[in-house]
Amino acid sequence: MGKLKTKPMQISKALEDNTVAITQELLQEFDEASIEKLATRLEEDDYPTPFAGLSDWHLLRALAIHRPELVVPYVHLIDQEPFDED
Secondary structure: OOOOOOOOOHHHHHHHOOOOOOOHHHHHHOOHHHHHHHHHHHHHOOOOOHHHHHHHHHHHHHHHHHOHHHHHHHHHHOOOOOOOOO
């Protein structure tokens, strides 16, 4: 097995278009700058639809699983606080 070939525009597309599939290749392309951009979007929470925000949250969660070293400063964005359903 050789190295993964990356597409430089894949991260930009993922951050602009919430329909991009989360793949191992996409996750490997993330670096500190791109994860910061994703975290900023989540912190600002200014999405056209709730699904767009959820898509970014899933991407950050996938990065936390596969690239935890990048997500350490942003773990507060994926931690869920317990809540009472009553």
